[in-house]
Amino acid sequence: MLQVDKDTFEAEVLQAEGYVVCDYYGDGCVPCEALMPHMEKLAETYGDRMKFVSLNTSKARRLAIGQKVLGLPTIVLYKDGEKVKELVKEDATASAVEAMIVEHL
């Protein structure tokens, strides 16, 4: 999974063509840590058909707020730089994220 930051987010996510899955996480966010290995696995499985990135919001707070992300974990699916779907907090389970990906393959 590609790690993006406030300098690369624009190019890697908003300017990217096609689908991008972005994992918004933060330092000290325990549910984020729990979800991370599942996201890595999904990136391995579907990475050839969809781009997977992760963003540490602790170092990109204003960027996250600009994307209307104010709670963690949040998984957002972008298409051509536009938000298509997002899964927030308790809805952001491994199985729900996979279902979202499969729906848009």
Add this chain to the structure above:
Amino acid sequence: MEKVYDIVIVGAGPAGLAAGLYAGRSKLATLIVEKEQEGGQIGQTSEIDNYPGSIEGESGPSLVKRFADQAWRFGAEKVSDTVVDMELEGDIKKIVGESGTYLGKTVILAGGAVPQKINCPGEEEFTGKGVSYCATCDAAFFEGFEVFVVGGGDAAVEEAMHLTKFARKVTIIHRRDELRAVKAIQEKAFKIDNLEFMWNSVVKELSGDGLLSRMVVEDTKTGEQREVLADEDDGLFGVFVFIGFKPNTAILDGKLPLENGYVRTDDDMKTSIPGVFAAGDIRVKSLRQVVTAAADGAIAATQAGKYIEEHNM
């Protein structure tokens, strides 16, 4: 044939992990089923001051990691799965998960509780958009912004104090005119400059344009409603909710007698079904803390071992 465990424990919070430790140490074949990471509620708690022996300033995740490592060291196994059904009657109990079915001679229900919601319009829509139940997850977003904390118990006041390190101002919204938190916590709270109180108030509605920026608060005495708006330069505020917990017992409804959703047990953690035990916050009890959850787990595992012995299983 599928493996039949001596004990299947549902939930890996302090109760489940303590049960796993005691069961594993007694050489019982033990499986812990957990849908998320170990820890349960304390996995989200920033500071644990009142667990005997915990290190000063210790976080929930670091304490629970030691709980978990200890359980695995004594041989308890773990599977990540979400339990969707249980068949608790009979000699072999069936725990049905999304990815598999787990068999046990005994079951310890240690599924704990989840945060209670306000249940007002806008709450679900703005979860993760300003509404939060997890200070360790989301506090950092509100650095320099205004934050409201709903509740008046220990958790609400402690998390509000933690949030004052990030937010410009924190206001506790409480439905009574005094806090329920223990005196030691209250004394600390009243000394903090940027911590304020909105007494006799409940949140009736949450709204905004993409991010939370408006709420309606009702005075519990007069019934009068008023609007709270985000500062224009901020454009948003946070609402953290700590108003107690709701037990994870939806799938037990009709299988076991519940009291306000909680499972009733005797002093030995036995439920009304032979071979089925309950431990931790899921039980009817007077004090829901890490220390009481761990104690429940130890008793439940010991009693489960006794049950297996007595039934020559």
